[in-house]
Amino acid sequence: MQTPAFHRSLAYCMGVLLLATLAFAARAEIHSTLEINDEIEIDIVTFGEPAKTGIIWFACRQGEDAIEFETARRLVSRGYQIYFPDMLSAHFLSSLPSNIARIPAAEVVTVIRHIIDTSTAERLFLLAGARAAVPVIRGLADKNLQQMDSKLKGALLITPRIYKTAPDPGSEPVYIDETGLSVHPILVLEGERTPNRWGLPHLAATLKKSGSRVQTDLINGVRGYFYLRDNQTPTEMEMTRQLDTLIHDNLQKLGAI
Amino acid sequence: MGIYRHLIFCLALILIGQQAQAVAGQLKEYWGNMTSPRIELPDLQGRQHSLTDYRGNVVLVQFWATYCTPCRTEMPTMNRLIKKMQGKPFKIVTVNMAESSEQVRQFLQEVPVDFPVLMDSDGSTLNRWKVFAAPANFILDKRGKIIFTLYGAIEWDSDEMVGRLNALSEE
Numbered sequence: 001m002q003t004p005a006f007h008r009s010l011a012y013c014m015g016v017l018l019l020a021t022l023a024f025a026a027r028a029e030i031h032s033t034l035e036i037n038d039e040i041e042i043d044i045v046t047f048g049e050p051a052k053t054g055i056i057w058f059a060c061r062q063g064e065d066a067i068e069f070e071t072a073r074r075l076v077s078r079g080y081q082i083y084f085p086d087m088l089s090a091h092f093l094s095s096l097p098s099n100i101a102r103i104p105a106a107e108v109v110t111v112i113r114h115i116i117d118t119s120t121a122e123r124l125f126l127l128a129g130a131r132a133a134v135p136v137i138r139g140l141a142d143k144n145l146q147q148m149d150s151k152l153k154g155a156l157l158i159t160p161r162i163y164k165t166a167p168d169p170g171s172e173p174v175y176i177d178e179t180g181l182s183v184h185p186i187l188v189l190e191g192e193r194t195p196n197r198w199g200l201p202h203l204a205a206t207l208k209k210s211g212s213r214v215q216t217d218l219i220n221g222v223r224g225y226f227y228l229r230d231n232q233t234p235t236e237m238e239m240t241r242q243l244d245t246l247i248h249d250n251l252q253k254l255g256a257i
Numbered sequence: 258m259g260i261y262r263h264l265i266f267c268l269a270l271i272l273i274g275q276q277a278q279a280v281a282g283q284l285k286e287y288w289g290n291m292t293s294p295r296i297e298l299p300d301l302q303g304r305q306h307s308l309t310d311y312r313g314n315v316v317l318v319q320f321w322a323t324y325c326t327p328c329r330t331e332m333p334t335m336n337r338l339i340k341k342m343q344g345k346p347f348k349i350v351t352v353n354m355a356e357s358s359e360q361v362r363q364f365l366q367e368v369p370v371d372f373p374v375l376m377d378s379d380g381s382t383l384n385r386w387k388v389f390a391a392p393a394n395f396i397l398d399k400r401g402k403i404i405f406t407l408y409g410a411i412e413w414d415s416d417e418m419v420g421r422l423n424a425l426s427e428e
Contacts, residue, residue: 169320169393169406170289170386193324195354198380199389223324 029069034114036090036107044111045069045084048076053251054121054151055082056112058128058135060228061095067227067240074244081121085111087135100131105138105178112139116151125251126155130225133160137175140182140212154185154254156247159194159224160203173199180209185257187250188216194224213257219246284396284405284421293318293395293403294385296350298375301358301365306350306375308401314346315425316397317413320383322354323364325391327410336371337414338422345426346399348372354391355380398425 030046047069055075059068072082087107093099116124128136136155139145145152167173186207190197200216207214219226221235227243229236239246296308296318308316317335321328335349349372353361361374377383386395396405404425411418 166408167389168285169388169390169395169408170287170403172387173389193322195320195322195325195383195389195391195393198354198383202389 034085034111036110040090040107042090042107042111043086044115045086046081047072047084048081050120051079051081052122053080054115054119054124055080055127055247055251056115056124057082057084058087058100058108058126058132059084060100060130060132060225061088067243071227071243071247075247078244078248080248081119083115083119085115087111098131101134101176103135105135105142108135108139109142109145112145112152113148116148119151121151123153123255124151125153125254127158127247128155128160129158130228131161133157133162134176137162137182138178140184140186141178146183152184154187154257155182156250156254157186157188158246159191159196159219159226160188161196161224167199172202175203175206180206182207183211185213185254186215187254187257188214189219189246189250190216191222191224191226192218192220193222196224215253215257217250217253283409283411284407287395287403287406289387289403293397293401294382296352296375296382298352298377298382300373300375301361306373308350311348311350311397312401313399314348315399315422316347316401317349317422318386318395318397319349319351320354320377320386320388320391320393321351322391323356323360328392329364329368331392331410331413332368332370334411334413334415336369338419339371341414341419342422342426345423347422347426350375352377352382354383354388396422396425398428 032044032046034042034044036042057068057072068084072084075082087103088095088099090107091103093102112126126136126139136157137160140155162175162179164174164176188200188203188207190200197218204214204216219239221233222239223229223236226232226236227240232240293308297305299305308318319335339347339349351370351372352375355377358376361376365374386393390408392408392410394407395403396407398404
């Protein structure tokens with residue numbers, strides 16, 4: 001005969017085991033490789049099990065910013081599957097935010113198409129922040145991608161920096177050439193404490209040129225690419241902790257644009 | 258050996274010259290609409306300022322924000338520039354980018370300035386001036402026309418800059 005204490009201990013152990021299994025499942029990530037050609041192979045890190053909604057997240061510095069992978073794990077527990085294509089390693093480029101803008105558009109499109117073709121998600125969104133918005137804009141400009149009967153439902157850009165050159169005082173901003181060639185919906189979030197917020201109407205008007213439905217919104221109390229900064233303010237730290245909620249809420253909005 | 262020393266000296270001079278050019282090169286000639294948009298804004302004390310009040314002076318108009326780290330660094334150099342340009346027809350006018358009075362006051366306690374700080378509370382002035390980065394600088398000639406722009410922070414009291422502003426003030 002087992003005592004009640006034994007049963008309590010057993011239940012406790014099973015609970016711990018279950019939690020550990022769940023935690024492990026949430027942390028589990030799958031590494032795969034996509035061969036673009038004889039010379040270029042792109043690693044894709046996938047977080048989470050197949051889900052209804054998938055996110056293709058282009059990171060500025062793949063693997064360098066733990067916050068993106070941490071946020072991905074939290075998004076998995078909200079029912080998403082997240083794909084991180086490592087666009088830099090294939091070209092032996094260092095993890096500098098500026099390098100992500102050097103990735104050829106064709107590779108970006110191949111990666112997006114591959115994930116669209118292989119994912120079982122019913123809908124997929126592109127996600128990027130800061131300079132990593134450049135490959136997203138280039139991908140969205142691809143005509144073939146636009147013509148696909150696609151699960152791709154749009155792009156969420158968090159404090160995007162898609163300037164061709166730094167904006168000159170007294171002149172309209174100039175963006176990379178592919179800006180305004182997209183048809184998919186785009187939601188742009190910008191920090192309230194950055195001069196870039198004043199360019200949002202111009203950016204939205206430019207992005208709409210080929211038919212994209214575009215919405216912009218401000219994130220209160222934060223500067224541009226707040227979640228990647230070394231010198232975060234308390235507000236920015238708090239917003240970074242809630243990055244999964246910010247992404248989740250705004251993907252809902254994006255789906256309804 | 259003498260020849261080599263000479264060569265190194267010449268190379269050093271060329272490098273210094275190039276650096277000086279790079280500093281000056283940050284000022285960009287402005288090719289847009291040459292007439293500066295109007296500025297009619299209150300300062301922190303509520304006194305109204307108009308850009309037209311500064312006609313007859315070379316004016317540095319700067320748009321800045323408290324969250325802009327380079328702005329914090331360069332403001333003391335602007336204070337020193339005013340001292341170096343004393344007696345010359347030269348003024349500095351700065352416009353804060355739609356932050357609250359409390360935020361600006363707190364900043365100015367840490368970084369006191371010797372020039373007017375105007376409050377563009379709804380951002381309409383910076384929109385007219387097409388400002389999308391900070392600090393964004395405009396140099397106006399005595400007739401109020403924008404002749405140079407400059408994005409980013411510099412040492413405003415460098416000999417190079419003082420020389421250029423002096424030359425403009427004597428035109």
